[in-house]
Amino acid sequence: MTAAHQFLEQARRITRDLRHRGLIQTALRKYEVKRDEKKLAFPDWESARQAAAEVKWDAINHLDSYLEEFVARLEARGTRVHWASTAAEARDAILGVVRDRKAKSIIKSKAMTAEEIHLNDALEKEGYEVVESDLGEYIVQLRHEPPYHIVFPAMHLTRDEISDLFHRELGSAQTREPEELTMIARRVLRQKYITADVGITGANFAVAETGMISITENEGNARLTAALPRTMITLLGIEKVIPALEDLALFLPMLATAGAGQTLTGYNTMYSGPRQPGEADGPEEWHVVLLDNRRTELLADPEQRDALHCIRCGACLNVCPIFRNVGGHTYGTAYSGPIGSVITPHLRGLKDWKHLSGASSLCGACTEACPVKIDLHHHLLQNRRNAVVEDAPVLERLAYRLFAVVANHPTLWQFAKELGRTFQPFHRWILRTKLDPAKAWTATRDVPPMAEMSFKEWWRTRQ
Amino acid sequence: MVEDPAMSAREDILGRIREALRKPAPFPGHGHAPTAATTHSPAPPPAGARSNLHGSPVIPLRPSVAARPWLPPGGVTPAEQWDRFRTASTELKTAVEEFDSAEAAHARLRELAGEQGWSGIASHRAPLTDAALSALSALQLPTLLTDGGYPVNDMEKCSVGITECDALVAQTGSILVTSRSTGGRALSVLPPHHLVLARRAQLVPDLGTALEQAKARYAPHWPSMISFITGPSRTGDIERILVLGAHGPKQLTVFLLP
Numbered sequence: 001m002t003a004a005h006q007f008l009e010q011a012r013r014i015t016r017d018l019r020h021r022g023l024i025q026t027a028l029r030k031y032e033v034k035r036d037e038k039k040l041a042f043p044d045w046e047s048a049r050q051a052a053a054e055v056k057w058d059a060i061n062h063l064d065s066y067l068e069e070f071v072a073r074l075e076a077r078g079t080r081v082h083w084a085s086t087a088a089e090a091r092d093a094i095l096g097v098v099r100d101r102k103a104k105s106i107i108k109s110k111a112m113t114a115e116e117i118h119l120n121d122a123l124e125k126e127g128y129e130v131v132e133s134d135l136g137e138y139i140v141q142l143r144h145e146p147p148y149h150i151v152f153p154a155m156h157l158t159r160d161e162i163s164d165l166f167h168r169e170l171g172s173a174q175t176r177e178p179e180e181l182t183m184i185a186r187r188v189l190r191q192k193y194i195t196a197d198v199g200i201t202g203a204n205f206a207v208a209e210t211g212m213i214s215i216t217e218n219e220g221n222a223r224l225t226a227a228l229p230r231t232m233i234t235l236l237g238i239e240k241v242i243p244a245l246e247d248l249a250l251f252l253p254m255l256a257t258a259g260a261g262q263t264l265t266g267y268n269t270m271y272s273g274p275r276q277p278g279e280a281d282g283p284e285e286w287h288v289v290l291l292d293n294r295r296t297e298l299l300a301d302p303e304q305r306d307a308l309h310c311i312r313c314g315a316c317l318n319v320c321p322i323f324r325n326v327g328g329h330t331y332g333t334a335y336s337g338p339i340g341s342v343i344t345p346h347l348r349g350l351k352d353w354k355h356l357s358g359a360s361s362l363c364g365a366c367t368e369a370c371p372v373k374i375d376l377h378h379h380l381l382q383n384r385r386n387a388v389v390e391d392a393p394v395l396e397r398l399a400y401r402l403f404a405v406v407a408n409h410p411t412l413w414q415f416a417k418e419l420g421r422t423f424q425p426f427h428r429w430i431l432r433t434k435l436d437p438a439k440a441w442t443a444t445r446d447v448p449p450m451a452e453m454s455f456k457e458w459w460r461t462r463q
Numbered sequence: 464m465v466e467d468p469a470m471s472a473r474e475d476i477l478g479r480i481r482e483a484l485r486k487p488a489p490f491p492g493h494g495h496a497p498t499a500a501t502t503h504s505p506a507p508p509p510a511g512a513r514s515n516l517h518g519s520p521v522i523p524l525r526p527s528v529a530a531r532p533w534l535p536p537g538g539v540t541p542a543e544q545w546d547r548f549r550t551a552s553t554e555l556k557t558a559v560e561e562f563d564s565a566e567a568a569h570a571r572l573r574e575l576a577g578e579q580g581w582s583g584i585a586s587h588r589a590p591l592t593d594a595a596l597s598a599l600s601a602l603q604l605p606t607l608l609t610d611g612g613y614p615v616n617d618m619e620k621c622s623v624g625i626t627e628c629d630a631l632v633a634q635t636g637s638i639l640v641t642s643r644s645t646g647g648r649a650l651s652v653l654p655p656h657h658l659v660l661a662r663r664a665q666l667v668p669d670l671g672t673a674l675e676q677a678k679a680r681y682a683p684h685w686p687s688m689i690s691f692i693t694g695p696s697r698t699g700d701i702e703r704i705l706v707l708g709a710h711g712p713k714q715l716t717v718f719l720l721p
Contacts, residue, residue, distance in 0.1 A: 302487060
């Protein structure tokens with residue numbers, strides 16, 4: 001089954017699932033209230049967006065020099081940097097470190113880039129235990145599911161489902177209290193932290209000026225992942241670079257506000273090396289894996305280059321009428337929602353993923369919500385255009401050519417109209433059946449009857 | 464010469480980036496001219512502007528921290544700043560207690576140890592923590608100092624982590640800690656209660672000032688970790704309902720000392 005078929009099939013099922021819809025709407029309404037409240041703390045949100053867009057523009061349009069600056073400073077402090085052109089190279093670099101350290105168990109904090117390269121599958125296939133430590137990620141990992149949302153991985157589940165899951169997988173007693181459920185996970189994961197040999201993290205920003213990565217989180221799980229295991233590995237996309245440390249003073253509050261409706265998330269932490277002389281703890285070694293995985297193809301498209309400004313806050317998902325109806329899993333991609341629909345065709349091929357750009361009302365809510373002003377809905381439109389230029393479907397092309405001929409010849413047009421009016425009554429017999437050639441359209445829509453008299457005919461009777 | 468595959472991946476990626484960047488991209492703002500919000504200008508950088516390692520021009524995009532009126536304000540006067548810090552702390556569920564003297568703070572510490580039934584204390588060597596630990600020594604609680612390394616299992620048994628901090632941030636109610644000045648990476652997140660001993664003078668208006676101050680203090684010999692802690696550990700992953708103490712401390716307390 002192609003990705004497009006899978007999308008349609010799952011969308012058809014999910015949009016009719018009222019329970020699912022209720023859950024998502026409730027969760028997102030809570031988010032909206034908090035986000036609007038926190039946006040008011042900015043005296044001028046629009047100027048802050050423009051500033052964020054300009055800083056990211058600077059970073060992405062001088063990516064080579066900022067990356068080299070970032071890497072030079074990291075390496076100067078004893079961090080090993082691995083460059084990975086492809087997902088496979090990134091997986092190999094990480095597997096190599098894990099093998100060398102003879103690791104047994106791995107603790108991981110949230111990283112969408114790891115989802116992108118299917119890192120957990122690769123590690124598990126080699127026999128390593130990988131445990132997700134972010135609560136939401138841990139829950140979906142126990143369900144053998146990908147995260148539902150970039151920021152809220154388990155927003156599609158009720159507390160009862162989570163209680164059942166913990167009961168089944170961890171043997172814990174049933175409870176309806178979110179606090180108790182959280183404590184069950186906390187106890188299990190505490191032990192995992194203490195025994196893990198390797199900690200894997202993602203990164204939200206990479207600061208060129210100081211050679212630091214910055215991680216944003218609420219739970220403290222990334223703090224522990226970067227504190228206890230002997231070896232730390234950080235996987236990040238090359239587009240994460242920002243020029244200066246003080247840029248964080250802008251991006252950290254914007255990410256928190258747009259992403260979760262918070263003034264600032266619980267922990268915003270900058271790492272500049274492995275444990276340094278005189279420090280009490282921290283990993284003995286730190287490996288940073290820089291991932292391209294076709295980001296440079298997106299970079300080569302000046303029209304859509306700003307999609308690399310994305311800070312993965314998830315704001316565009318939260319406001320998107322499509323995401324809110326079809327849900328996160330329907331996309332079948334690591335990055336869902338409008339930003340996922342824009343970048344996935346670049347990362348995984350336009351031919352198989354162009355349907356995502358079709359699944360949009362082009363309402364522009366995403367563009368308006370984006371804290372770094374990515375022109376999302378126009379990029380969806382550009383993807384549609386590019387898909388047609390690259391590979392127009394033969395039947396569609398023929399149909400439009402035929403239409404052009406008919407529309408350019410009044411006699412043919414007249415004839416086609418007569419034909420339509422004569423045969424439309426018979427259409428009713430096959431309407432919405434397999435025989436209906438317009439089934440894709442008529443399945444969810446009414447076909448209005450053609451007027452008995454066209455305007456031209458009516459005009460003639462007036463003369 | 465044998466080609467180093469790691470080296471070639473680096474050159475491949477940088478090569479693709481340079482090739483891609485040969486075509487310029489429009490400036491952000493959907494075709495609009497830059498706004499007055501930033502001081503972007505393609506003119507040569509002013510004297511003293513940061514240069515990067517490879518000498519490509521750096522566009523002076525950012526005004527000084529003080530000239531960013533669009534970010535959430537941290538307050539101008541000390542009274543405003545304290546007001547913001549307290550309001551933010553209340554909202555975050557950070558407990559802030561103020562004391563006129565170190566003695567009063569130490570008395571409160573002993574009281575807390577009893578109230579919460581502390582079974583062990585983790586801390587580090589620094590002026591404020593040393594004084595606090597000696598004041599607590601009469602209670603004869605097992606005490607772990609992280610300086611120079613420690614067994615993780617011992618810290619796991621401690622009821623509280625007592626640390627100093629580098630700064631308090633009025634704008635966000637945050638506390639800045641580092642791996643060098645506040646006892647390592649785990650001390651402020653592993654024990655279920657994090658208690659911060661801070662001096663009033665450590666309050667700064669906003670994140671930008673805190674970062675500037677840290678840079679002046681440490682660069683280029685940065686602690687391997689610096690972290691803004693904003694409230695106790697929290698999660699909303701189950702039905703977006705707030706739960707404190709997801710992985711880190713359930714309780715965060717700030718003692719303000721003279």
